[in-house]
Amino acid sequence: MHILIIGAAGMIGAKLTQRLVADGRLGEATVDRLSLVDVVEPRVPATPIAVTVEGADLSAPGVPARLVASRPDVIFHLAAIVSGEAEADFDKGYRINLDGTRGLFEAIRQEGLKAPYRPRVVFTSSIAVFGAPFPEAIDDDFLSTPLTSYGTQKAIGELLLSDYSRRGFLDGIGIRLPTICIRPGAPNKAASGFFSNILREPLAGKEAVLPVAEDVQHWHASPRAAIGFLVHAATMDLAPLGGRRILSMPGLTATVGEQIAALRRVAGDKAVALIRREPDPVIERIVAGWPRNFAPTRAPALGFRAETSFDEIIRIHIEDELGGRIG
Amino acid sequence: MHILIIGAAGMIGAKLTQRLVADGRLGEATVDRLSLVDVVEPRVPATPIAVTVEGADLSAPGVPARLVASRPDVIFHLAAIVSGEAEADFDKGYRINLDGTRGLFEAIRQEGLKAPYRPRVVFTSSIAVFGAPFPEAIDDDFLSTPLTSYGTQKAIGELLLSDYSRRGFLDGIGIRLPTICIRPGAPNKAASGFFSNILREPLAGKEAVLPVAEDVQHWHASPRAAIGFLVHAATMDLAPLGGRRILSMPGLTATVGEQIAALRRVAGDKAVALIRREPDPVIERIVAGWPRNFAPTRAPALGFRAETSFDEIIRIHIEDELGGRIG
Numbered sequence: 001m002h003i004l005i006i007g008a009a010g011m012i013g014a015k016l017t018q019r020l021v022a023d024g025r026l027g028e029a030t031v032d033r034l035s036l037v038d039v040v041e042p043r044v045p046a047t048p049i050a051v052t053v054e055g056a057d058l059s060a061p062g063v064p065a066r067l068v069a070s071r072p073d074v075i076f077h078l079a080a081i082v083s084g085e086a087e088a089d090f091d092k093g094y095r096i097n098l099d100g101t102r103g104l105f106e107a108i109r110q111e112g113l114k115a116p117y118r119p120r121v122v123f124t125s126s127i128a129v130f131g132a133p134f135p136e137a138i139d140d141d142f143l144s145t146p147l148t149s150y151g152t153q154k155a156i157g158e159l160l161l162s163d164y165s166r167r168g169f170l171d172g173i174g175i176r177l178p179t180i181c182i183r184p185g186a187p188n189k190a191a192s193g194f195f196s197n198i199l200r201e202p203l204a205g206k207e208a209v210l211p212v213a214e215d216v217q218h219w220h221a222s223p224r225a226a227i228g229f230l231v232h233a234a235t236m237d238l239a240p241l242g243g244r245r246i247l248s249m250p251g252l253t254a255t256v257g258e259q260i261a262a263l264r265r266v267a268g269d270k271a272v273a274l275i276r277r278e279p280d281p282v283i284e285r286i287v288a289g290w291p292r293n294f295a296p297t298r299a300p301a302l303g304f305r306a307e308t309s310f311d312e313i314i315r316i317h318i319e320d321e322l323g324g325r326i327g
Numbered sequence: 328m329h330i331l332i333i334g335a336a337g338m339i340g341a342k343l344t345q346r347l348v349a350d351g352r353l354g355e356a357t358v359d360r361l362s363l364v365d366v367v368e369p370r371v372p373a374t375p376i377a378v379t380v381e382g383a384d385l386s387a388p389g390v391p392a393r394l395v396a397s398r399p400d401v402i403f404h405l406a407a408i409v410s411g412e413a414e415a416d417f418d419k420g421y422r423i424n425l426d427g428t429r430g431l432f433e434a435i436r437q438e439g440l441k442a443p444y445r446p447r448v449v450f451t452s453s454i455a456v457f458g459a460p461f462p463e464a465i466d467d468d469f470l471s472t473p474l475t476s477y478g479t480q481k482a483i484g485e486l487l488l489s490d491y492s493r494r495g496f497l498d499g500i501g502i503r504l505p506t507i508c509i510r511p512g513a514p515n516k517a518a519s520g521f522f523s524n525i526l527r528e529p530l531a532g533k534e535a536v537l538p539v540a541e542d543v544q545h546w547h548a549s550p551r552a553a554i555g556f557l558v559h560a561a562t563m564d565l566a567p568l569g570g571r572r573i574l575s576m577p578g579l580t581a582t583v584g585e586q587i588a589a590l591r592r593v594a595g596d597k598a599v600a601l602i603r604r605e606p607d608p609v610i611e612r613i614v615a616g617w618p619r620n621f622a623p624t625r626a627p628a629l630g631f632r633a634e635t636s637f638d639e640i641i642r643i644h645i646e647d648e649l650g651g652r653i654g
Contacts, residue, residue, distance in 0.1 A: 159473070159483055163479040167476070243458055
């Protein structure tokens, strides 16, 4: 099986690569070729699998056609300009997130016009397709009214994926990821960064800033769960989806206070003492427009699984990122 | 006030032109210039208002920029490749309905980058953004899962309009029209044509074919109501819409049997006898995927009004199209 990962250098892309290399297979099929693409050239993993890496801009003329010319069986489309940048640079966000995505789907269709070709395409969407006001929990039938250009571009990607799938040009599934927590790596300036920072930094013995009140509630899943979603989406039978190929993934709703309580249970008062409260009205206002809670029923019924407690999310971080030890 | 109508040669565009010419004003403002554009050159109406007509393809390079260079105050964007054609010609549907619409919004943004410009843009969307399975009545929070490329393109237009409005590039409102009944003119081959044919033709003393069962239920509004929606959308205060600039319009749900009963009340048994039943499994299957009923609350609360009985819809047709007389 030949797998193409677009966005392979990002956090999720790198972890997915790691998982595929470790498993050597995707579902029942042996992975014998891996094409890794990102705007910066992804690292070559140590593996006997045939790997090609490429730095390429999905929105540049000819790039999507070249990527699909080798007819990968499964395409993970994870690449995106993130929320903050898509908001700051209107043209760039639309060029990469809309034109790049559409260009990929269209290149697959054109490839299929030459000779039958209908790859599985797994598209990562986002809970940013939703915008306030929200019900208590967002169910599978709730409308998309994004309040960012990023969310708009993801919602359009969902619609295109669904139409190209309905037409038989590709076999697509779109999964709306919860906010990934605990994000590994250094603290970043994303407005959502603090959800991870307040756990990751104290677990490493470092100070973290909490810019919002403890009653702020949000929707989370671990990086390990996200990789599980991707692998399941790539291997599951899509027939039960019918015409609705976009799924809100399961996750865990928690207030910041509940996150901190879990940190206390797992790592003690010393860790919690490293959280410094520094209210930031800008971040508080942004976060107020974000979804707090979901009630997905389709995805769990189709076998997608997420964590059920924040203690579990913290333990996964300790296992996967800290070698089992708290700093 | 300068008004641009894109799609001015279509049934709705022509009626809107007629209404604006008759009123000489839009809301409080005097109409002093009217630009009428369609892929075929619209007719020049008899009016003292300054009118320009133009045949132009919205998706051709430079066309949107030229249309907005004269900075119309209000733009009605009614142009679209219809459902059947967008399904039959994938490329053409995306080119006109997606690229044309996006090109228009982007031309407005570019015009605004030269000097402040933020026109009111009224975009006609469609109940085709919804796809089965449906609840008993579709409320204002129900998701868009179109089952046609046309519906997909309209849903994408809604998202773009909302994002361009949120960004302040234009002042947009999207209105989802019910199926227009009674459509004037000759019977056409659109799958939805029979809803109008079975009333319009008997009212003119002619035979009509009914291809579905009498229990088929659908969502309707008259052409007169549709023009009322457009004028209201162009003149109302949009602040109460908040970030949600797309509205499902009010309408009337009725079964084919109820349509026929109304025809009997208004025009007698003789008219009803002109309906010939010729079941068509293809049309029956298409219609089964269409919305049957809505429960919009936002649009009525904001002053949009539709008919409340099919007798009224039939009487409007007799007044507006038949000079008050049944043939």
